[in-house]
Amino acid sequence: MSLSAIAVIVMDFTFYYPLFMAYLWMAGSVYYFFYRERVDARPPDDPPALPETPGISFIVPCHNESENARETIQSLLDQDYPEFEVIAINDASTDDTGEILDALAAEDNRVRVIHFGTNLGKAMGLRSGALASNFEFLVCLDGDALLDPHASKWLMRHFIGCPRVGAVTGNPRVRNRTTLLGKIQVGEFSSIIGLIKRAQRIYGRIFTVSGVIAAFRKSALHRVGYWSVDMVAEDIDISWRLQLNHWDIRYEPNALCWILMPERMRGLWRQRLRWAQGGVEVFTRYCSSLLTWKNRRMWMVGLELIVSTTWAYLIGLISLLWILGYLVPLPAALHVETILPGWAGVILGITCLTQFAISLAIDSRYERGLARYYYWMVWYPLLYWMIHAAASIAAVPKALLRKRGQRAIWVSPDRGIQTTLET
Amino acid sequence: MKPQIIIDRPRLRSRGTRLRDTVLTFLMWGVYFYLWLPLISLAGWLFGFRLFYDEMIIQGGYQTLMQVIGWYLLTIGLIVGTVLLWSYSNRTRFRGRERRRHSAPVSVETTTAYFNVTGADLARLKAAHRAVLVWDEAGQLTEIDTGHRMDPRRKFAGTRRRSAQVPPLSPNARRRPTRTARSR
Numbered sequence: 001m002s003l004s005a006i007a008v009i010v011m012d013f014t015f016y017y018p019l020f021m022a023y024l025w026m027a028g029s030v031y032y033f034f035y036r037e038r039v040d041a042r043p044p045d046d047p048p049a050l051p052e053t054p055g056i057s058f059i060v061p062c063h064n065e066s067e068n069a070r071e072t073i074q075s076l077l078d079q080d081y082p083e084f085e086v087i088a089i090n091d092a093s094t095d096d097t098g099e100i101l102d103a104l105a106a107e108d109n110r111v112r113v114i115h116f117g118t119n120l121g122k123a124m125g126l127r128s129g130a131l132a133s134n135f136e137f138l139v140c141l142d143g144d145a146l147l148d149p150h151a152s153k154w155l156m157r158h159f160i161g162c163p164r165v166g167a168v169t170g171n172p173r174v175r176n177r178t179t180l181l182g183k184i185q186v187g188e189f190s191s192i193i194g195l196i197k198r199a200q201r202i203y204g205r206i207f208t209v210s211g212v213i214a215a216f217r218k219s220a221l222h223r224v225g226y227w228s229v230d231m232v233a234e235d236i237d238i239s240w241r242l243q244l245n246h247w248d249i250r251y252e253p254n255a256l257c258w259i260l261m262p263e264r265m266r267g268l269w270r271q272r273l274r275w276a277q278g279g280v281e282v283f284t285r286y287c288s289s290l291l292t293w294k295n296r297r298m299w300m301v302g303l304e305l306i307v308s309t310t311w312a313y314l315i316g317l318i319s320l321l322w323i324l325g326y327l328v329p330l331p332a333a334l335h336v337e338t339i340l341p342g343w344a345g346v347i348l349g350i351t352c353l354t355q356f357a358i359s360l361a362i363d364s365r366y367e368r369g370l371a372r373y374y375y376w377m378v379w380y381p382l383l384y385w386m387i388h389a390a391a392s393i394a395a396v397p398k399a400l401l402r403k404r405g406q407r408a409i410w411v412s413p414d415r416g417i418q419t420t421l422e423t
Numbered sequence: 424m425k426p427q428i429i430i431d432r433p434r435l436r437s438r439g440t441r442l443r444d445t446v447l448t449f450l451m452w453g454v455y456f457y458l459w460l461p462l463i464s465l466a467g468w469l470f471g472f473r474l475f476y477d478e479m480i481i482q483g484g485y486q487t488l489m490q491v492i493g494w495y496l497l498t499i500g501l502i503v504g505t506v507l508l509w510s511y512s513n514r515t516r517f518r519g520r521e522r523r524r525h526s527a528p529v530s531v532e533t534t535t536a537y538f539n540v541t542g543a544d545l546a547r548l549k550a551a552h553r554a555v556l557v558w559d560e561a562g563q564l565t566e567i568d569t570g571h572r573m574d575p576r577r578k579f580a581g582t583r584r585r586s587a588q589v590p591p592l593s594p595n596a597r598r599r600p601t602r603t604a605r606s607r
Contacts, residue, residue: 020498023499105552109552112554114554114556115554116555116556116558131548133549178435350459352455378455
């Protein structure tokens, strides 16, 4: 095969891959909406009555959460669920998180607090919570998130009568929308994360639960050895291990969880790099397990990761050649005339706007007034595909060079501008 | 007081920043319309029919469009068809058929064996409203303190670190007896 033929294939792949993935996600999520979501036809604040209500242990790992811990724990105490306990883990916070949690435990006997003296990381916090828990079902929530009062019932309905279900992930909604980055992420969580989870539920397995809100069956966690303490993305890791152990993971869009996202590029980049690195780490650790017929339903998830990482490197290469073409003469086969093809550009634009429209139409069921974010969603190709590409390129060497067994510990994330500018 | 769920406080940003974001997003919409330049040109040609006829029919401009659209629609059809067929086959094969039996809840015995703690320590931890846990480098629980006056930061003063080298935890990880302290 000649160099120019390879160049044509590479160019076609880099352009058509995101385009056709968009259609795959749209097709899967529209199907999911009509056959799963619309069938329920209940608003999020009217969950179905459960035949039984087994107790829940909420686990909330906290590291320097003095700004948010009180309202996070309060959102759990306000749950419309008969029996639960809240286990907050103070992971060596250097602010007054520990004191706040102790005060909350003194005020309400459903709150229990575990302190660590050294920063041991989120996974160790979750393990400790599981050890101390009194109930079979664990709902894990980040220390800066707010859980909708009805979310517990929506999450629990999947476990009751479905012994195959090992975990259920909720629907994270972005709270902070003051900046452009915040507004874009509102659209991103609908048009990408929501659509992907729905589509993945249709074609088999999901890539990951949302680390910020996920419910687990303790016996399933026990069978796979709980959370790994040496993976940078413990949520991706536990999702893969549960599914490789043939547990089902469900997505519950009615289980709303309000989260704080980075509102600065630096914070966003760090977060996306961690996500990308986590995916590569998990793939390299478990890829050998994928190569069995028993785990064939995970093949699509693995393939998606390989193809998207390859795409990231190829788009990086093409961009480099395109820029180089302006600086030095390149062989004809390597010369990139333009990165915006003619008629294909029309299709790309229409596809993106259709995807936004579908995602907002599906998600407006869970949040009123979402349509106003359509204006800001035009940034999606830049935010998602470009940052995703750059983060994947940077993540592969980081993941491959990271020592196995090195404990992943807390680094306080960017939680938006609202607190820093107010003080 | 109920927390405010949606945080959108434009006043936290200067008027210039808000204007910049709105203008940039408006320009981004312009990029979308730029992508549609061939379509807009097509509409223009339609208004001046003669030019449209020259460009699209005589010069063969429509062939590129037909090629792209034909291949494109075929692929989208294949994707959508595969998703629908796959979902339908899964629904017919597995709906309402549960082959897995209910798993027993995790017992105290399996928990104590896995985490290498005694039954008494576990019971004390489960009943405690406040506890301090100490895990060693190998990921083994070495101390459960349910005392009420303990300051975890004082206890571990000088031992905080950025990261530690530990093997991944497993049920077969190195065991150490758990040291317990009821109060200090």
